Amino acid sequence: MVNPLRLIGYFLWIGKEIVSGTVDIVVALITPRGYSSPMIVQLPLRCTTDLEIAMFASSITITPGTLVAAIAASDGAEDPPTLFVHALFSDSEEEAMDGLYDMEARLLTAMRGKPPRPAVEVFGSGAS
Amino acid sequence: MTTVVDVFIAFCVLSGSLLVLVSALAMFRAKDALSRINVFSPATGLGMPLVVLGCYAYTLQQEGFSVYRLLIAIIAFFSLIIVSSIASNTLSRSTLLSGSPVHRYTRPNRLAYAQGEDPREDGAAGGRGFGDAQGETQGDAQDDDDPTAS
Numbered sequence: 001m002v003n004p005l006r007l008i009g010y011f012l013w014i015g016k017e018i019v020s021g022t023v024d025i026v027v028a029l030i031t032p033r034g035y036s037s038p039m040i041v042q043l044p045l046r047c048t049t050d051l052e053i054a055m056f057a058s059s060i061t062i063t064p065g066t067l068v069a070a071i072a073a074s075d076g077a078e079d080p081p082t083l084f085v086h087a088l089f090s091d092s093e094e095e096a097m098d099g100l101y102d103m104e105a106r107l108l109t110a111m112r113g114k115p116p117r118p119a120v121e122v123f124g125s126g127a128s
Numbered sequence: 129m130t131t132v133v134d135v136f137i138a139f140c141v142l143s144g145s146l147l148v149l150v151s152a153l154a155m156f157r158a159k160d161a162l163s164r165i166n167v168f169s170p171a172t173g174l175g176m177p178l179v180v181l182g183c184y185a186y187t188l189q190q191e192g193f194s195v196y197r198l199l200i201a202i203i204a205f206f207s208l209i210i211v212s213s214i215a216s217n218t219l220s221r222s223t224l225l226s227g228s229p230v231h232r233y234t235r236p237n238r239l240a241y242a243q244g245e246d247p248r249e250d251g252a253a254g255g256r257g258f259g260d261a262q263g264e265t266q267g268d269a270q271d272d273d274d275p276t277a278s
């Protein structure tokens with residue numbers, strides 16, 4: 001059940017993330033080794049419907065510093081839909097995945113009205 | 129009061145255009161095609177909407193309120209943000225499908241692993257690109273222990 005107030009709150013939070021990501025890019029422009037540690041992480045999703053996946057992919061891409069590079073569809077019961085995310089300013093893979101799962105939890109809380117199960121619980125400890 | 133509005137308009141338009149400039153400079157410094165698409169999002173996601181906001185405040189100050197103009201401004205504001213994200217998704221997908229190499233410091237590169245390009249998880253060749261990028265990056269991999277590489 002979509003919660004309109006939470007959805008508005010989510011869009012405001014996305015606005016805040018856009019501003020902070022922009023600050024990251026401006027800071028990296030004037031630091032010597034600014035853009036030289038990109039990474040592509042594999043992100044299994046807790047989103048299930050097409051709308052949730054599309055909104056999450058768009059939210060990731062609109063945030064400066066993260067970009068959805070490829071989407072793998074779910075092929076049955078075992079494999080969840082998976083995003084491959086190009087991240088520019090993360091220190092480690094864990095940090096990048098934690099930030100993305102935090103965004104997914106906020107989106108799913110707004111879309112479903114209740115928070116999803118933690119990613120560690122769903123995908124095991126290797127996922128986060 | 130008009131001074132405050134003027135300062136607000138100047139702030140919006142100038143910072144918006146500065147963000148477009150910053151994105152253009154960042155595209156020069158980024159290393160590969162994916163990073164260039166990535167660092168371009170401040171221009172379309174924040175810079176252009178700020179310019180639209182400043183322009184709307186300017187017409188509001190000069191010509192007074194009009195529902196029609198407000199509608200145009202709101203549609204332009206949100207279209208820019210939505211189109212920016214969808215266009216970036218499409219661009220990055222076509223970049224990868226065209227076989228453009230990713231930068232060799234892209235580490236870990238889970239996509240290369242998932243496509244079967246590199247069976248090791250993130251070894252020395254973790255930054256290897258797709259398809260024809262292989263020959264190009266082999267000379268650059270620092271401690272590549274792959275017997276086929278040398």
